[in-house]
Amino acid sequence: QVQLVESGGGLVQPGGSLRLSCAASGSIFSINAMGWFRQAPGKERELVAAISRYDSTYYADSVKGRFTISRDNGRNTVYLQMSSLKPEDTAVYYCAADPSFRLLLRPQDYVYWGQGTQVTVSS
Numbered sequence: 001q002v003q004l005v006e007s008g009g010g011l012v013q014p015g016g017s018l019r020l021s022c023a024a025s026g027s028i029f030s031i032n033a034m035g036w037f038r039q040a041p042g043k044e045r046e047l048v049a050a051i052s053r054y055d056s057t058y059y060a061d062s063v064k065g066r067f068t069i070s071r072d073n074g075r076n077t078v079y080l081q082m083s084s085l086k087p088e089d090t091a092v093y094y095c096a097a098d099p100s101f102r103l104l105l106r107p108q109d110y111v112y113w114g115q116g117t118q119v120t121v122s123s
Contacts, residue, residue: 002026002112004095009117012085016121020080022095022114030099034071034078037107038091038119045094045107049080052103062088085121092116 008020024031032053039045049069050058057069068081078095096110104110 002028002031002097004097004112004114006093006095006114006117009093009119011120011122013123014086014121016085017081017083018085018119020082020093020095020117020119022078022080024076024078024097024112028076031076031097031112033098033100033102033104033110034069035096035104035110036069036078036080037094037096038089039094039116040091043091047105047107048093050103050105051078053101056103058103058105082119085119087121089119090121091119093119 003025004022006022012018035050036048037045038048048060051069051071066084071078094116095114097112098110
């Protein structure tokens with residue numbers, strides 16, 4: 001089993017920055033693909049960014065140029081650096097992981113999920 005714990009969420013003003021972290025524990029040898037998703041009230045869960053075992057990355061169009069996903073395999077942690085935040089970035093952000101070596105883009109592709117962390121962008 002794998003446990004994922006997100007941290008770093010909070011309240012930030014428009015234009016501000018936050019860095020989310022997702023620490024993995026348990027059967028970490030089975031973690032290869034990782035991703036960040038978000039879900040706003042009344043909306044479906046959507047992919048924000050994904051990273052493969054070999055550091056290929058993918059970003060949703062809405063966050064390109066503003067968000068950066070990265071991973072530290074030694075610390076079993078994946079990060080999401082968020083800059084130039086907008087009110088429409090407000091959501092619960094979830095970390096996901098999977099044993100696949102590919103870049104995974106759909107929620108149903110991922111086996112393991114964190115509990116989520118709230119990000120609120122408001123003045």
